[in-house]
Amino acid sequence: xxxxxxxxxxxxxxxxxxxxxxxxxxxxxxxxxxxxxxxxxxxxxxxxxxxxxxxxxxxxxxxxxxxxxxxxxxxxxxxxxxxxxxxxxxxxxxxxxxxxxxxxxxxxxxxxxxxxxxxxxxxxxxxxxxxxxxxxxxxxxxxxxxxxxxxxxxxxxxxxxxx
Amino acid sequence: xxxxxxxxxxxxxxxxxxxxxxxxxxxxxxxxxxxxxxxxxxxxxxxxxxxxxxxxxxxxxxxxxxxxxxxxxxxxxxxxxxxxxxxxxxxxxxxxxxxxxxxxxxxxxxxxxxxxxxxxxxxxxxxxxxxxxxxxxxxxxxxxxxxxxxxxxxxxxxxxxxxxxxxxxxxxxxxxxxxxxxxxxxxxxxxxxxxxxxxxxxxxxxxxxxxxxxxxxxxxxxxxxxxxxxxxxxxxxxxxxxxxxxxxxxxxxxxxxxxxxxxxxxxxxxxxxxxxxxxxxxxxxxxxxxxxxxxxxxxxxxxxxxxxxxxxxxxxxxxxxxxxxxxxxxxxxxxxxxxxxxxxxxxxxxxxxxxxxxxxxxxxxxxxxxxxxxxxxxxxxxxxxxxxxxxxxxxxxxxxxxxxxxxxxxxxxxxxxxxxxxxxxxxxxxxxxxxxxxxxxxxxxxxxxxxxxxxxxxxxxxxxxxxxxxxxxxxxxxxxxxxxxxxxxxxxxxxxxxxxxxxxxxxxxxxxxxxxxxxxxxxxxxxxxxxxxxxxxxxxxxxxxxxxxxxxxxxxxxxxxxxxxxxxxxxxxxxxxxxxxxxxxxxxxxxxxxxxxxxxxxxxxxxxxxxxxxxxxxxxxxxxxxxxxxxxxxxxxxxxxxxxxxxxxxxxxxxxxxxxxxxxxxxxxxxxxxxxxxxxxxxxxxxxxxxxxxxxxxxxxxxxxxxxxxxxxxxxxxxxxxxxxxxxxxxxxxxxxxxxxxxxxxxxxxxxxxxxxxxxxxxxxxxxxxxxxxxxxxxxxxxxxxxxxxxxxxxxxxxxxxxx
Numbered sequence: 001x002x003x004x005x006x007x008x009x010x011x012x013x014x015x016x017x018x019x020x021x022x023x024x025x026x027x028x029x030x031x032x033x034x035x036x037x038x039x040x041x042x043x044x045x046x047x048x049x050x051x052x053x054x055x056x057x058x059x060x061x062x063x064x065x066x067x068x069x070x071x072x073x074x075x076x077x078x079x080x081x082x083x084x085x086x087x088x089x090x091x092x093x094x095x096x097x098x099x100x101x102x103x104x105x106x107x108x109x110x111x112x113x114x115x116x117x118x119x120x121x122x123x124x125x126x127x128x129x130x131x132x133x134x135x136x137x138x139x140x141x142x143x144x145x146x147x148x149x150x151x152x153x154x155x156x157x158x159x160x161x162x163x
Numbered sequence: 164x165x166x167x168x169x170x171x172x173x174x175x176x177x178x179x180x181x182x183x184x185x186x187x188x189x190x191x192x193x194x195x196x197x198x199x200x201x202x203x204x205x206x207x208x209x210x211x212x213x214x215x216x217x218x219x220x221x222x223x224x225x226x227x228x229x230x231x232x233x234x235x236x237x238x239x240x241x242x243x244x245x246x247x248x249x250x251x252x253x254x255x256x257x258x259x260x261x262x263x264x265x266x267x268x269x270x271x272x273x274x275x276x277x278x279x280x281x282x283x284x285x286x287x288x289x290x291x292x293x294x295x296x297x298x299x300x301x302x303x304x305x306x307x308x309x310x311x312x313x314x315x316x317x318x319x320x321x322x323x324x325x326x327x328x329x330x331x332x333x334x335x336x337x338x339x340x341x342x343x344x345x346x347x348x349x350x351x352x353x354x355x356x357x358x359x360x361x362x363x364x365x366x367x368x369x370x371x372x373x374x375x376x377x378x379x380x381x382x383x384x385x386x387x388x389x390x391x392x393x394x395x396x397x398x399x400x401x402x403x404x405x406x407x408x409x410x411x412x413x414x415x416x417x418x419x420x421x422x423x424x425x426x427x428x429x430x431x432x433x434x435x436x437x438x439x440x441x442x443x444x445x446x447x448x449x450x451x452x453x454x455x456x457x458x459x460x461x462x463x464x465x466x467x468x469x470x471x472x473x474x475x476x477x478x479x480x481x482x483x484x485x486x487x488x489x490x491x492x493x494x495x496x497x498x499x500x501x502x503x504x505x506x507x508x509x510x511x512x513x514x515x516x517x518x519x520x521x522x523x524x525x526x527x528x529x530x531x532x533x534x535x536x537x538x539x540x541x542x543x544x545x546x547x548x549x550x551x552x553x554x555x556x557x558x559x560x561x562x563x564x565x566x567x568x569x570x571x572x573x574x575x576x577x578x579x580x581x582x583x584x585x586x587x588x589x590x591x592x593x594x595x596x597x598x599x600x601x602x603x604x605x606x607x608x609x610x611x612x613x614x615x616x617x618x619x620x621x622x623x624x625x626x627x628x629x630x631x632x633x634x635x636x637x638x639x640x641x642x643x644x645x646x647x648x649x650x651x652x653x654x655x656x657x658x659x660x661x662x663x664x665x666x667x668x669x670x671x672x673x674x675x676x677x678x679x680x681x682x683x684x685x686x687x688x689x690x691x692x693x694x695x696x697x698x699x700x701x702x703x704x705x706x707x708x709x710x711x712x713x714x715x716x717x718x719x720x721x722x723x724x725x726x727x728x729x730x731x732x733x734x735x736x737x738x739x740x741x742x743x744x745x746x747x748x749x750x751x752x753x754x755x756x757x758x759x760x761x762x763x764x765x766x767x768x769x770x771x772x773x774x775x776x777x778x779x780x781x782x783x784x785x786x787x788x789x790x791x792x793x794x795x796x797x798x799x800x801x802x803x804x805x806x807x808x809x810x811x812x813x814x815x816x817x818x819x820x821x822x823x824x825x826x827x828x829x830x831x832x833x834x835x836x837x838x839x840x841x842x843x844x845x846x847x848x849x850x851x852x853x854x855x856x857x858x859x860x861x862x863x864x865x866x867x868x869x870x871x872x873x874x875x876x877x878x879x880x881x882x883x884x885x886x887x888x889x890x891x892x893x894x895x896x897x898x899x900x901x902x903x904x905x906x907x908x909x910x911x912x913x914x915x916x917x918x919x920x921x922x923x924x925x926x927x928x929x930x931x932x933x934x935x936x937x938x939x940x941x942x943x944x945x946x947x948x949x950x951x952x953x954x955x956x957x958x959x960x961x962x963x964x965x966x967x
Contacts, residue, residue: 022286036202037195039426041375042459046886049375077195086193094189097855101687102192103375103426109193128894135886137375137427138687140858141894 006070010035011079019066026050028066029076037077037106041135048134051107052076058114058133077106080113089113089151098147100138108134112148120156124149173768178707179700180914183851186692188685197424201456203381203394209238211442211455212288214278214295215465216270219306219536219879220318221299223266226278231294236287238449240295241279241441243267254410254440257433257658258510259329260339260501262539264437269302271318271499272538273881274464279441281453304879308473308496308533311337318499318534329501330510330532339501339532344515345592350527353488357479361567365559366948367552369471369496369537369873371463372544373889374686376426378466379456382442386450390417395439397422398432399724401682402658404716406435411443422714428686429863430542433504433726434467460884467504467540468873471496472552478560484568486579489526491517491556497532503541504726505548506656506663512548515592516647519557520601520817521579526591536879545863545924547648547727554644558929562936563945571618573609576643577602594647596815597909599843604905605643608819608841611903617823625941634829640822640934644926648918649732649814658723664809665733666720667741669698671802673791675784676708679741682722683734684714688856688920690730693849694738697914701742702749703769703783720805728918731848737808739913744804753781755795814909814917818842820926824934828965831957833869833935835898840926843905845917854902857923861900864927866892870952890950939963
């Protein structure tokens, strides 16, 4: 099958990649760009392990063609950390034991990263609804929710301090 | 005072047992730097994919691979005929049966592996799968185990005339074994003469561990040096190496098995699957590395299921509620091949822990294993070998007996618990329970939820419901469970002949840090964090200075792996014992350095101190350096130790769980208002990790009890092959859990730890299910089978005439 050249800006870096029209974005990220943070857990958009951020929205990269992302700005878990170190979400997931096997974690954190931009002050219920597209088999979510709420509080506190 | 503060500071610096040390694994996982099997990419790597049977039972008349082979990028298509000359078209199962690797003349379940396509990328492989032409002749299907035992239809033609199976006589061509324990005659006599007998069929439905990462492997044969390297989702990498060697004829030293990061296992990754075997054959045939990664549908349809036990129980008691006997007959649906992952001598696992937490004088269990046209398996889905089935059975029977006696179910439990002074306790079915204090745990749990107030509220609710004031009922789900984990001992527990010990090897580096390697493998349990804590407390080096490594058979000592909550009870014990060997040698070195006799020293947190002269000491760090730079008479240089630990007994964690549930009679929806979980796992190594394990296990239990199942239609079609149909709770359905604990150390374990990972699944399922049943108890419900999804709860209410 013929390949086409598409342009993706991933974690701030511009790439031109050749992909078949049927190639799934998650495979382009994982196999062509070697960004193996997004994982494939179900291939049907249910589990969210492949979640990435595309043009400001959480997207499940296992059910989107790479060609559909032509020209898009993409952030994966590998691009969430700041130059100063880990993102506060990454810190809080560790602090509150919000992960075990780690397979859902990249998608979960990437989703939470967008959620806190959509809603910087979420209630527990809003966090639970906000991550309902991401499945975790290990943690029972309680500590994930705790980690996201703690991250929200910390982000808000540092924003206030900056003002 | 200052000395005490200093000492406490030294203890704190170790980050040893008992502290909620943050996990060392998390830095890589939170940054997307975990390395799972699908992240392994090798130059020239090919991709394998399966042609699978659409039928549950059919003869394979022909397989035509021509069109597939003609597709550009296809390298090979393997069928049973290609594997037969290597004697790899069938493989042994963990249960003493054999299983087709690729369909040999017929298929026995939907999704069965028929041909293995190898291509340059996964897309071409998927295309080629579609091009393989298989001609089937459909055969009649058996999905009901009771029918299978009566039917003339022969499923396993390969063994149809064999009257003797791996576990004794077979009485029918679809029968696998009858396994019995206990005193049948005495139990029947007690039941015949009993004042009260409750009888019930309790079904624990078929479900699936469904780890978020599916199963997969990457096999790479280096033809120049003759070495095979195999990466895979293996909960028992060392056993996989031995099996791979026995099957392939490659000498074991030429096989290196690596379990990289594993995205959850829950029992699903214990067994050996055709994909592993085919990836090995394909790399040998093609000379190139071959990757096989299943998709979710393949995982749910074809890899190891869990449960599927029809448990017919009878329990007898005095009129006052003292239990006098227990009888259980199980019809166990094992699917097309007996691929249960149990220790060899236990074809029904440790199901005979089914007397639970109760002092039952006489009992009998018989389990009939049966072949049907369903996927093979029968793994312990986050439980120790059929312990969940056992706990569900006894906790349902207790509830049914409470109804029969018209007694409060909490009180019935209390008067039948094994008392603290009865431990070590010999159960009627042959186990020796190590330790427990069930009454204290129970009282604490009932007080925590204000049990009496809940019962009063429930009674009022029933009144209000009858008066038409509400359409919601209140259920109080009680469970007191006893687990049995930590297999060995070697004398009666083995997997394919390998004794179920485990191991730890420690090397102390000159500058006072260390590496320890174990025979187990973490799949999210956090071994790299917690085993370092055990060692820190044993040898006095900070956990932060200790690297834990597992999963590479070339470097780690042989071990039986991680499942059945055995890592802490067995490998944790090996870690402590190896640490003690280090300390024993360190004591000799310290004695030399301090110019005193060994016996003049005592251990204090992180150092050896001269008795009565605390200012004279050598820290473990000092000793480590001396081990490498001093010539000490009679002492070898270096500081290393290894321990292979054969546990003297299993450990018996227990717990008290209470679930308070609101049920909408008209919609069948439920809401979990409160869930209280008290666990006693003996000595607690890392409270944070324990709590995380409990949360996760309870959520799996919630899924199983309230919606998750592997269901088949009459044609043997799997109806639950995607996450659309197979229930996994999201953060929305999952309730908030309150955790609590008591601490009763195991008397035979070096650090008193019992294991906890599986307790919440074992205890959680009956707690959720009992809550549903309890809500309807006032209306006479005795038993309704799981999963209690909205439709089934609605149906229960409807059958009880509650819809007017």
